[in-house]
Amino acid sequence: MALSVSRAMSKGIVMTVPVLVLTVSAAAVFLFFLLSSLSSCSCPSQPSATPVNNAMNSAVGLSESSSGNGLLATRKEDVQWVKDQIQANGLHMQENVLRKGINPRTRVQQLEDLRQFKGISHYEVADSNNHTAFPCPGELLVEQHHSNYGEPWAGGRDVFEFLAQTIHLRPDSQVLEIGCGTLRVGLHFIRYLNPEHFHCLERDELSLMAAFRYELPAQGLLHKRPLIVKGEDMDFSKFGSAVTYDLIYASAVFLHMPDKLVWVGMERLASKLKPFDGRIFVSHNIKFCSRMGGDECTKKLTSLGLEYLGKHTHDSLLFNHYEIWFEFRRSKV
Numbered sequence: 001m002a003l004s005v006s007r008a009m010s011k012g013i014v015m016t017v018p019v020l021v022l023t024v025s026a027a028a029v030f031l032f033f034l035l036s037s038l039s040s041c042s043c044p045s046q047p048s049a050t051p052v053n054n055a056m057n058s059a060v061g062l063s064e065s066s067s068g069n070g071l072l073a074t075r076k077e078d079v080q081w082v083k084d085q086i087q088a089n090g091l092h093m094q095e096n097v098l099r100k101g102i103n104p105r106t107r108v109q110q111l112e113d114l115r116q117f118k119g120i121s122h123y124e125v126a127d128s129n130n131h132t133a134f135p136c137p138g139e140l141l142v143e144q145h146h147s148n149y150g151e152p153w154a155g156g157r158d159v160f161e162f163l164a165q166t167i168h169l170r171p172d173s174q175v176l177e178i179g180c181g182t183l184r185v186g187l188h189f190i191r192y193l194n195p196e197h198f199h200c201l202e203r204d205e206l207s208l209m210a211a212f213r214y215e216l217p218a219q220g221l222l223h224k225r226p227l228i229v230k231g232e233d234m235d236f237s238k239f240g241s242a243v244t245y246d247l248i249y250a251s252a253v254f255l256h257m258p259d260k261l262v263w264v265g266m267e268r269l270a271s272k273l274k275p276f277d278g279r280i281f282v283s284h285n286i287k288f289c290s291r292m293g294g295d296e297c298t299k300k301l302t303s304l305g306l307e308y309l310g311k312h313t314h315d316s317l318l319f320n321h322y323e324i325w326f327e328f329r330r331s332k333v
Helices: 002-010 017-039 050-059 076-088 107-116 155-167 186-192 205-218 259-270 294-303
Strands: 175-178 198-202 227-230 247-250 279-283 306-315 322-330
Touching: 155 186, 155 247, 155 279, 155 306, 155 322, 175 186, 186 198, 186 205, 198 205, 205 227, 294 306
Parallel strands: 175 198, 175 247, 198 227, 247 279
Antiparallel strands: 279 322, 306 322
């Protein structure tokens, strides 16, 4: 040891164990900061794949802000896939009769069972009370309200797809339906839109009960908090004066109203529609306008700040049917 120390001293170098440890530590710290600075340098980065993904999403009708599951409409390839699956499995429509494991019943029979057995349980008499936290009327449980309107319940998807595609619906769009009934169409909007962005004015109490007590819970959409208001005479005061809508639509509603009430509604809706970009869609007919004649209707619309943009037809995916829609916009602020 003495020899080693003397040799080191003779060369002008003194190296002890603590100094050696400190030297190694300092080198490690320096290397750490060097690597950190290299990783955070402003070097040109690799091109992101996001624009490509967004472009692909747009091409197939996806919303960029809906976590990749925002398909607005059924695509041709989706229809072809279904056809291929039916053909590959050799499927044919069969008569809906009693067979092993399947017990087809009419809604009347289902409702009778619900009433007889106090729900779907078979408790003894002492325990036969309904054990549901919030009992649901049997008429709703057997979905009798699905037959309350003229078209198949599933036709609501057709309406949603057409309107959503036409206005380029986004999750943050504000939507108002006039006469949403039992949410045949509204459910699809509620599911896609952000919470509280779907509003509806409906006059029929049975339809409202079906919407609140069956459809929203059954579809898991209570958390979306749609604003559904019982009212008539085109009174929109309960929706607040600040909100303006990207889309206002009435599906087979205006044809049941007197012309005077429709024009009152159009006047009130004009102030709630976003200027230029917002749209009003009315289905089936615009008798309230056609009865006046083209020029008179145009003058009336212009006085309300509205502009008629044209007529659309939309084919159904599920049944031999197409709907006619009339499009309007707010032409001035």
